[in-house]
Amino acid sequence: MRADSSLEGLPKELLEGLNPEQRAAVETTEGPLLVLAGAGSGKTRVLTHRIAWLIGACGIPAEGILAVTFTNKAAGEMKERVQKLLGPEAGDVWVATFHSTCVRILRREIQHLDRSRAFVIYDESDSLGVVKEALRRHSLDPKSHDPRRLRWRIDQWKNAGLLPDDAGERAEDLDAEQGAELYATYQRLLHEAEALDFNDLLLQTARLFEERPEVLARWQARWQYVLVDEYQDTNRVQYRLVNQLASGHRNLCVVGDPDQSVYGWRGADIRNILDFERDFEDAKVVRLERNYRSTQSILSAAGAVVENNRDRKDKRMIAERDEGDRVGLFEARDEREEAQHVVQSVLEGTRREGRPHGHFAVFYRTNAQSRPIEEELLKYDVPYVVVGGVRFYDRAEVKDVLAWLRLVVNPADAMSLRRALNAPPRGIGKTTLGRAEELAAREGVTLLEGLRRHAAEGAAARTQARVRELFQLLESLSREIREAPPDEAITRVLEHTGYLRHLERESTPEAESRIENLRELLAGAEDFAVANRGVDLGERTPLEVFLDQVALVTDLDGHESRSDRVSLMTAHSAKGLEFPVVFLVGMEEGVFPHAAASREGRAIEEERRLCYVGMTRAMERLTLTWARERRRYGSRTFGVPSRFLGEIPSELVEGDVPEEAASRGEPSLDYSYAQDGAAEAGGEGLTSVVRGMRVRHPIFGVGTVLDVSGSGPRQKLRIRFERVGVKTVVLRYANLEFG
DNA sequence: TCTGTAGGCGTTTTT
């Protein structure tokens, strides 16, 4: 312990107000520690106090600590709270997401993998563009090979830590083999563009650590204490990274709650937390089971739902608060009535109890469900904010401008070139680009260089002139903005490329709103410039750092919780938050649980955990609503109440548990398991169809199942038939033979 | 090469 006068008395203070378990989690600083932190048990408090304890009481230098979180928002909050506890002593503690941590490492070390340190980060749509390009290179029709499906598949491989060769080795059929080849092409294209997609950030870092032990050793030495938040949501690659970083000193503290694991679809592997004690035999385990957030009724109701999961460690949360109101249940005729109920309740709460709008939150399963609620809120002038959804930086006009910036930083970036090229249009079209691409592939140069050579080698005079103009523009732009602060760089791009003039000339309301978004982009860049004035960025330019940040922020991070607005968001986005009054809407089969999850046991359990997450965000009042009728993709559909409603004991509920839901819980669970089991056993028993299965259709002949969607009588199959290509058939009517 | 329109399509959750 160090005798720094400014810290005297602090250590004691850091433990005040913590319960014995929380205190143990803070004080157990050495060696592996697993903190099983149930919902509302003061997890963030433990993490922040632990960091403060390490610095303030144990004398660990701030920069020796790494704390990894899931979202930028969580990271920001945690850092802020540590600073509040310690003051300036908090200094350089590194609290960040996995992704930004990896970016930081790669920006310094990626040359060891033979790559450029000026790499660009491709987001989902960039990456989809690369997938399409890969399909083109293999002369495959995007109609029969859905690019999104392939992208998803590549993602799954990456989440599992598999590189193209690994995927190829494991391929069991032609389809998988072809997929692996496409994956290889995809990686090659990324490499040629000096680009990394989101998953590459993690995967390449893990690879780097494996291939270069001396590099790993440096980072191990730097971060003597590692903390990981939301450990239940880590995937295999993140697991590898954590183990690599902690394998020397083993001062690893992971915090999580298996009941809140809701990212399995994204490759999160719940085994990571369930097996922690096996991975580290000497691990200490602390359980935080006192809930300080919710009333007894809310907690019991949520617990009753999640208890139905079979694959679960038994756990009981103890409510510290009193019983409170029963959980509300509302049956609406349709989605409009549902919205009306929510908004009327909000109005009542504000009038009668004087609650600010910020007390209320509405959660739904999918982003598309926000609309009717928004319309109703607008009708009564209730201020609200939609959290998540379309990322600001995903808007076309914003991406256009950013493409120019990215191109200046990294001229190899083919996707940005494609974008920037025609923003605004400058007479270089498909044909020219296609030729340039061919040339680039043939001669092994970047797309930009291919374009230059194509123009030099006898393209039409017109094209030549236009390409020359483009290069002049790029060169002068590059000279001017390379070292400039991002706000100035954006201004220059808007001027010199003629993008702004192009929009102004349109003078439509749409163009007007685009210009408005660009102003917002500019304002964001100004904020960045102000925040980073005088900050040492090392060898990197402000523009480069700005682009990194832009690539990794989500819409979630920007909107801080405001006290004067109702919050609307998906149940996923709600994780980690809390609100006094919560509405969980759209509680119908097919909506929540989502139809895509209804067929598989494991997926249903994840839906149930998601429901648990949503319910446990509520502090004082929780209302679940469902609608008999709902407009979905333009047409009316009829819904039955969610099985989750039937899992809540009626004595905890205000209002009637719908009969249909009450009778569901058990049998539906068994059914899903029966189906799952049959699939694993090789397809006997009920018609349980899985991907890759061979089938015979009376008309179309023999084929392979590509995908299964929906459940029950409406279950649909996408099948690639040998003779007639890909068709979608309804299982019930198709008369398929299996085997 | 660009722009407008008609049709097809799929729609889970996100770093």
Add this chain to the structure above:
DNA sequence: CGCCTACAGA
């Protein structure tokens, strides 16, 4: 229902 793509016409 709204987004995106493919296609036709200038």
